[in-house]
Amino acid sequence: MSYGWTILNLFDVYYELNRGIFKLPIYMSPTKTDIDVRDIPWLKRLPETVICMRVGNPDDENSRF
Numbered sequence: 001m002s003y004g005w006t007i008l009n010l011f012d013v014y015y016e017l018n019r020g021i022f023k024l025p026i027y028m029s030p031t032k033t034d035i036d037v038r039d040i041p042w043l044k045r046l047p048e049t050v051i052c053m054r055v056g057n058p059d060d061e062n063s064r065f
Helices: 037-042
Strands: 020-027 045-055
Touching: none
Parallel strands: none
Antiparallel strands: 020 045
């Protein structure tokens, strides 16, 4: 049984890591692996539920803060 799912674009068009702080909404199951990004606004979100995370390279100066 799954609680929900989310999506994060980890890499840009040049295959560079998207670094920063992200607040990811959780969408209701089932997971849609073939979704078009234009359809994301139509997904049903779980109310008041998000995942907060920071992405960076270990050797990046900003990742130490």
